[in-house]
Amino acid sequence: MPQPIAAGPATHDPASGLILAECFGVEVPTFQGEGPSCGHPALFIRLSRCNLTCAKCDTKYTWDWSRFDPRQESTRRTVADLVAWVASSPVELVVITGGEPLIQQARLVPLVRELLTAGKRVEFETNGTIAPVPELVVHGVRFNVSPKLASFGMEEGKSIVPAALRTFAASGRAVFKFVASSVADLDRIAELADTHQLSPVWVMPEGTTAQAVTEATRVLADAVAARHWYFTTRLHVLAFADARGR
Ligand code: SF4
Numbered sequence: 001m002p003q004p005i006a007a008g009p010a011t012h013d014p015a016s017g018l019i020l021a022e023c024f025g026v027e028v029p030t031f032q033g034e035g036p037s038c039g040h041p042a043l044f045i046r047l048s049r050c051n052l053t054c055a056k057c058d059t060k061y062t063w064d065w066s067r068f069d070p071r072q073e074s075t076r077r078t079v080a081d082l083v084a085w086v087a088s089s090p091v092e093l094v095v096i097t098g099g100e101p102l103i104q105q106a107r108l109v110p111l112v113r114e115l116l117t118a119g120k121r122v123e124f125e126t127n128g129t130i131a132p133v134p135e136l137v138v139h140g141v142r143f144n145v146s147p148k149l150a151s152f153g154m155e156e157g158k159s160i161v162p163a164a165l166r167t168f169a170a171s172g173r174a175v176f177k178f179v180a181s182s183v184a185d186l187d188r189i190a191e192l193a194d195t196h197q198l199s200p201v202w203v204m205p206e207g208t209t210a211q212a213v214t215e216a217t218r219v220l221a222d223a224v225a226a227r228h229w230y231f232t233t234r235l236h237v238l239a240f241a242d243a244r245g246r
Pocket residue numbers: 050051052053054056057058059060062098099100127148
């Protein structure tokens with residue numbers, strides 16, 4: 001059984017296990033709700049902790065200890081435990097998300113290796129501020145990189161890390177998925193994509209309700225299409241009302 005852990009930053013002792021917020025998709029099946037694999041059956045491993053503090057974050061239970069209790073919101077799980085959990089499902093896609101999962105990337109290397117050996121494929125949902133180690137940049141892995149804009153409530157001096165973005169862009173295994181709610185956001189995305197050579201660009205409407213996602217979709221669609229970018233919805237919001245664990 002997962003054990004509650006004490007408050008504090010993640011350690012980097014590979015023997016200590018991964019610090020999880022939750023994992024789901026085996027007991028109650030679900031889909032990848034965003035990005036290139038939107039609509040694909042998926043299992044989710046959501047790691048706790050983040051290195052950013054976005055005002056519009058929809059997973060503050062992974063890091064905002066002024067509102068949430070880390071002893072209630074975190075568990076430690078071993079790689080073996082997680083591999084067994086994933087292996088209990090026929091679903092091929094495993095999404096490793098957060099928080100910011102690459103904070104714990106040293107302990108993710110053996111997990112990803114075992115998942116790939118078991119025939120799974122892996123997608124990371126990352127904020128793009130931490131360059132992945134080479135052991136994670138391998139066949140069967142994709143990085144859905146979501147640099148956070150100032151309009152998302154995060155100072156870009158912290159959320160835009162050029163060296164990390166360069167590593168993702170050069171990896172050949174990354175897509176750049178920006179959250180947007182206005183056409184002005186698209187102008188900022190274009191500047192960042194141009195400056196940091198980010199491609200392919202995906203845009204995702206901001207919102208945690210079906211109404212908000214639909215409204216942002218309509219605001220953005222023509223302008224995204226005009227730029228020849230990719231567009232994704234948030235299927236889990238539309239299908240499951242953004243319920244936790246779906
Ligand atoms: S990077 Fe993601 S998980 Fe971290 S605070 Fe921002 S939205 Fe939340």
